[in-house]
Every structure is written in structure tokens, then in C-alpha cells.
Amino acid sequence: MKKGPIREWFDALLFAVIAASLIRWATFEAFTIPTPSMEKTLLVGDFLFVNKLNYGPRTPLTPLQVPLTHQKIWGTDIPSYLDWIKLPTFRLPGFGEIERNDVVVFNYPNELDKPIDLKTYYVKRCVGLPGDTLSIDNGSLIINAENLSVPEGLQKRYFIQTDKTINERVFRRYDIWEFTKVTGGYYINTKKENAEAIGNESFVRDITLYKMDKSLTSERIFPDKENYPWNTDYYGPLLVPYKGLEIDINKETISKFGSTILNYENIENVKVEGQNLLIDNEIVSKYIFKQDYYFMMGDNRHNSEDSRFWGFVPYDHILGEASFIWFSYNYQEDNLFKAIRWDRFLNIIK
Template identity: 50%
Template sequence: MKLKFWKKEAVKKKSVAREWGDAVMFAVVAATIIRWATFEAYAIPTSSMEKSLLVGDYLFVSKLHYGPRTPSTPLQLPLTHQTIWGTDIASYSDAIRLPSFRFPGFSEVKHNDAVVFHYPAEDNHPTDLKTYYIKRCVGLAGDTLKIREGQVYINGKVAENPRERQFEYFVSTDRVLNNDFFKQRDITEAYGAQGGYVVFTSPAKAKQLAALEFINEVALSKHEPGVAEADVFPQAPTVYKWNRDNYGPLYIPKQGATVAINAKTLPLYKRLILAYEHNENAAVHDGKLFIDGKEVNKYTFKQDYYFMMGDNRHNSLDSRYWGFVPEDHMVGKAVFVWMSVDPEAGLFDKVRWNRLFSVIE
């Protein structure tokens, strides 16, 4: 009997295009997983956290601290957020929505953490694709927060203040102060006004300005207690006469906690119950809360909530204006600045070398 020996077929070599395609696919998948589960880059677009974080800072945000969340909108182009790069075309479809779960992290949210989260008041995108915000967490779930004359109190005790917090001041002077004057004093927000300048700076720098012989006065721009700001949360000035400097007391809901629902508390917690608590049959009619068609006079929360404020206290759109941040909107903790670019500087002074790889306090 003759034995037949079969030759091994030569493995077909991949084309250059195929090899590049495989490499790109692997890189995209790897980057997507890293971005979702570990660290994500984030840029500071506004001055609400000055001087702790500057416009032009590029951060790494840790998902590991609080635990990454599974995406609830799976039909999305990789490495995009809301729109396709350079266009206004949506990069996702919400035809499929999945429940989202958070993996365990190695840390809980703490007072004064610099936190990146999804902007809660935005309703035109799914939760996991809402715009990113960064603020400092001043109030945790279960805390009672109060602000008096700009000072935050938590559970009746003075809260620790950010080292670089700023306020708005009016600098009265007869002189013309140019950009170099403010730049030399590390004041990046200064605007001309009748009789002087409006500046956003720290109390220490305000005191230094007041000591200059050509400065007539440096006055803190503050709101008096009992004078309501109509746009301050919960936007009920007839019930809550709160403003940016005098606010609360306000209870921050904790999972499992029960609050009474009445004409005074409903403005505070209505949006949470209707928008964030996933109650399919909840509604408010004539100032009363109904769930599954029945009026309720108390409510037990299903998740934790947080209260966020910017360190630039008089130039920050934060929880004082739009309310609580739900736990399922929390993204991660800002850990360090990997690059910092001054958008106002000349070509050779663009990079702020002293901020590279600095830890965020």
C-alpha cells in the first residue's frame, strides 16, 4: 500500500493593508478599554476651578478610585463623546439602552475631592454621554450643607477651604491697570468697570492689592443674607431666600434615607425623584407628588447624591445653581495634570512647565 504524504499548505501572508487594519483595530479596542476602566484625559475649559485648576490644564481622571461604570449606551463610535470629531453629527444611537452598573473602586468620594461628573441638568443626551464637568465635592450623601457669608459649613462645622479658592472683588482706583499689572500678580480674570476693575482672586491677593498706594479700596462683592437670587437652586425664591453666599441648610440625600414630601421639600427633591431615581410612573400635580397614581407624603432615595462647588466661588456654575449630582453621574477623581497650556500666552510661553505632572489637591 502506498502512503501519501501531504504537503503543508503555506500560510497565506497578510497584506500590508490587512496588517495595518488589525493593528488599528487592536489599538482602538485597547484604548477604549483603558479609557473606560482606568484613566481618561480631560481638559479644563473654564475658570470655575481657578487657581486650583487652570484653563488649559490637561488632566488624567481616575476611574479606578470610585469604580468604572458599564456603558448604558452601547451603540457608540469608539473614542467619541456626543458627536463625531469635528462635526455636529451624533456619534451614538440610543436605540438600545442598558442598565449601568459600577464596579468596585478602591476609594469612596471624600470631602474636597476634585471630581469629574456628567452634568445632571443636561437632558438632551443619555446619562453616560452628558457633558463632563469638574468641581470640588463639598457635600457628601447624608450631609447637611449650609453657606454663610461665603463659608461652607457641613453638619454644623466649618468646612475645610480649598487653598486656592477665589472670590469676586471690586478694585477702586483712578489709575489705568494693564494686563501686565494683573499678570504679574497671577490674576487672570480682571475686567474694567466704572471707577475701577472687577477681579476674581484669593483673599490674600486682594489684601496685597489693597496695600498698594494707588488703590483706593478693594471690596468683596457679596450677597447679603435673606436676599434671594432667583436663579439659585431650587429656583423657588419665595420659599428659599438663598443666594451664592448664603445658602441652606440643605440635606443631601443618601441611599435608603427617607424625607417628608410637602410644599417646602418638594422643590428641593422633585427633579431627583422624577429624573434620576428611575421612577417610571412619578409625576407632580398641583404641588403634590404622585407615584403609580397615588399621592405620597414621604420618599426613600434609591442612590446617593453629592453637592459640588467650584473653587472660584463667585464665577462657578455649580450645585448652588442646578442642584445635586446623582451617584450614577459620577465619572472619576481628577488625580494629576499631565500638560498645561496657557491659551493667552505667546508661542514660546504656551507651556506652563511648572504644572506638568503636578498632583491635584
């Protein structure tokens, strides 16, 4: 029996949705940069593809969801999924492993009210691998007692001392988009060479790199500001847990790793009471981690919500590697032609 035009249209649409869903799940997925936490490596308005083949695609945890959506139906606040069914999830073999300095897209761990695969996507640079000991000293990132190489797009915060009001066009001339006027000058987030260049202007008295004093504690810091009074420029040392790591349970390990065990080790009956870890209502003296963890940081070091504030990223939260930029649009530019960042088309992300 010959199909009518409506049936043919429906079959074609169904095939296209299934094919697109399979490609999106197993190979590449489009992603947009919404915040400046990775500038200048990634800019607000960059559109990129996430490569899931490198680390291996994850099987879906939540199968009941509208195809080609994430969290909500397009243009609405209506959830696009039902969590009535949750499947066991595992990762298919990939072409490689997560390496230090990879730019990684993952599900934000702290959204504990959502299934793993429907948590908000974040993109950061992986600076700490499983088993690494990480610290930050005077703003320098140290891994296993060695300084980590600085990414090309690294931004830090500087203070411009001036009694003049600087026009926005001047900041744009030096590729500076984050600036805040304060008493005595401006705070800017930018690359070192941009800071040095604007520092040569006649109206700038001095320009200095901003760093938090070692005596100060960030209001929000991982793992625990009471026991570990660290900040964004003086942090650690902190061991990144790995699968098979065995720890003694005591005040120190509960403070450092207790929330990780509670929230991400997928144990049904677990709780922390004081300095004790209870599994199935029994106190345990040792614990062996069930999966690898990673420490992520943004390249915009003084304007990034990252592992310094909310902790480790579990392996089962990893989505894929940020691969390349396929389009870029500057929403702060009024001229449409100038707003399109032509020089960023098809840039490989490093």
C-alpha cells in the same frame, strides 16, 4: 494563508482602538479644563487625567457610539452615538469612596435630553456628601454645623477702588486673569494673597471682598428661589439626600427634592402635581431615595456654575476623580514657550 499588508494594518488598528477604548473606560480618561470655575486649583488650558479606578468604572449605558468620542465626532457637530439601545448600567468595585473635598469629574445632571454617560463632563470639588447638611453663611461654607476647610486654590471676588485705568500687564504680574472694569474701579476674581498684594499698589484706594447681601436672591438658585430666597453667599441649610433616606411628602420636601426625584431616581411613571408626588398614578405620602447624591462647588466661588444653581449630583453621574495634570497651556499668552505652564506638569490635584 498569509495576511496582506492592508489586512495586517487593519488588524493592528482594530486592536489599538479596542485596547484604547478599554483603558479609557476602565482606568484613566483625558480631560481638558474649558472654564475658570475651578481656578486657581485648575486653570483654563489644564489637561488632566480622570482616575476611574478610585470610585469604580461604570459600565456603558449607550453602546452604539464611535470609539474614543464623547457626544460628537471630532471637529464636527455630528452626534457620535445612537440611543437605539440602552443597557443597564452599574459600577464595578473601586479602590475607595468619594470623600469630602475630592475634585470630581461627573456628567452634568441637567442635560436631561442626553443619556447619562453622554452628558457633558463637569469638574468641581465635592463639598457635600450624602446625609450632610450644608449651608453658606456670609460666604463661609458650613457642613454639619462646622466650617469646611478652605482649599489652597480658592478664589473669591474682590472690588478694587481706583480712579485709574489698570494695565493688563499689572493684573498679570499679580496672577490675576479675571478682571472687569466698572464705575469706580474693578471687580477681580483671585486668591486672597493676590488681592492683598495688588491692594498695596499706590493707585489702589481700597480693596474689599465682594459678598451678596443676605436680603438679595440669586435669579437662578436651587432648589426654588420663590420658597428659598438664597444666594451664593447666603445659602441653606439643605440636606444632601442619601440612599435609603425616607422623607414625608409635603410642600417643603416637594420644593427641595421634587425635581431630584423626577429627574434622577430612574422611576418610569412619576410626576409632581402641586404638593403631591404620584408614582404609577397613585399619590404617595412617603418616599425612599434609591441612590446617593453629592453637592459640588467650584473653587472660583463667585464664577462657578455648580450645585448652588442646578442641584445635586447623583451617584450614577460620577465619572471619576481628577488625578493629575499632564500638560497645561495658557491660551491668553502670545509667546509659545511662555504659554506652556511648565511648573504644572505632573502636578497632583488636591
